[in-house]
Amino acid sequence: MPVDSMLYPVNLVLEDRPCLVVGGGRVAAEKAAGLVECGAQVRVVAPEVVDRIRQLQGVVVEERPYRRGEVAGYRLAITATDDAATNRAVFLDGEAAGVWVNSADDPANCAFTLPSRVGRGPLLVTFATGGQSPALATWLRRRFDRELGPEYVELLSVLAEERARIRAEGRRSEGLDWQGALDAGMLELIREGRLNEAKERLQACLSSSSD
Numbered sequence: 001m002p003v004d005s006m007l008y009p010v011n012l013v014l015e016d017r018p019c020l021v022v023g024g025g026r027v028a029a030e031k032a033a034g035l036v037e038c039g040a041q042v043r044v045v046a047p048e049v050v051d052r053i054r055q056l057q058g059v060v061v062e063e064r065p066y067r068r069g070e071v072a073g074y075r076l077a078i079t080a081t082d083d084a085a086t087n088r089a090v091f092l093d094g095e096a097a098g099v100w101v102n103s104a105d106d107p108a109n110c111a112f113t114l115p116s117r118v119g120r121g122p123l124l125v126t127f128a129t130g131g132q133s134p135a136l137a138t139w140l141r142r143r144f145d146r147e148l149g150p151e152y153v154e155l156l157s158v159l160a161e162e163r164a165r166i167r168a169e170g171r172r173s174e175g176l177d178w179q180g181a182l183d184a185g186m187l188e189l190i191r192e193g194r195l196n197e198a199k200e201r202l203q204a205c206l207s208s209s210s211d
Contacts, residue, residue, distance in 0.1 A: 006130075007112075007113065007128065007130055009126075009128075011124070012038075012076070014035060014038040014039060014040040014075070014076065015038065015039035015040070016039060016040075016041060017040055017041065017075040017076070018040070018041045018043070018073065018074045018075055019035050019040040019041065019042050019043070019074055019075060019076045019077065019078070020042075020043050020044075020045065020070075020071055020073075020074040020076075020077040020078070021035070021042060021043070021044045021045070021077070021078050021079075021080065022044075022045050022046065022066050022077065022078070022079040022080070022081060022086065022087075022090050023044075023046050023078075023079060023080035023081040023104075024044065024046030024047070024048050024049035024050060024053060024063075025046075025050055025080065025081075026050065026052070027080040027104050027105075028044065028046065028049075028050075028053065028078075028080035028081075028104075029050055029052040029053045029056075031078045031080055031104065031114075032044055032053055032056055032059055033052075033056060035078075036056050036057070036058060036059060040076075041058075042056070042058070042059045042060070043059070043060040043061075043062065043074075044059055044060070044061050044062070045062045045064060045065075045066055045067075045070075046063065046064075046065075046081070047063060047064065047065055048063065049061050049063055065086070066086055066089065066090060068089060068093060069093055069097075070093070071090055071093045071094050071097060071099050071101065072093065072096075072097035072099060074099055075099065075100075076099065076100050076101075076102075077090060077094055077099055077100070077101045077102070078101070078102045078103075078104065078114075079091070079101065079102070079103045079104065079106075079109070080103075080104040084106070087103045087106050087109045088109055090103070090109075091103060091109035091110070091111070094111060095111065100112050102114055105134060107131035107132075110131060113128060113130065113131045115127055115128035115137060116128070116134075116137040116138050116140065116141035117141065118141055118144050118145050118148050120148055120150070120152060120153045121153050121156075122153075122156065123148070123152055123153055123156050125144060125148065127140040127141050127144070149191075151187060151190045151191045152187070154190050154195070155182075155186060155187055155190055155198075158186070158190070158195070158198060158199055158202060159178070159202070162199070162202055162203065162206070166206075176206045177205050177206060177208070178206070180205050181201065181202045181205035181206060184201050184205055185201065186198045186201055186202060189201065
C-alpha cells in the first residue's frame, strides 16, 4: 500500500464470515480476539501458537506453515508474523483471490489497515494514520479512552430511543436539529444524573426544528 494512498473508511460486518489469521504470537492473538468479538469464524495458522490463542472460544488452530493459495477460502485475512516472505505470500494470494489482507506493521503488504479504536458498547471511535505511524494512532486512542466515559453510552441510548420513537410514528428523523440538541448541554445533564432533563431538552430541540 503506497504511503500516500487515501483510505476509504468502513466498518465490516464479519458475523459468521470465515477469517484467517496467519501467525501465532501475541500480536496474532490480539487480532484473533478482535475478530472473535465481531462474531467471525476464525482460523489461526502458524507453526507455533501461544496459549492465549488456544483459549479463544471457537477459534480453530492449525500448527503448521501457511499454504500458498489457502487465503482464497476466506473473506478476510490478517498476517502477524516475523517472516516477511510469509506476509508477502499471503498478501499476493489475497490480491489474486480478491480477499482483503492486512499485515501487522507491514503497510507494503496491506490491502487495508486496522485503526486503533475505543469502544463503549455500540459506540466506536477509531484513529488511523494511513499506516504511517501506528504509534500515533495508539497514543490518540489512549488519550480518548479516558475521555469516553459511560455518559457517552447513555447519550447514545437517549438519541437512539428518540430516533426509534420518531420513526415508529411514521415521521422522518432526517432534517431534525440533532446537532443543535447535542450542543445544548445534553451530555453535561447526563453527567449530572439529570437524565429526564436531557431527554426533555432533546425533544424540545427536535420539536422546534420540525415546526
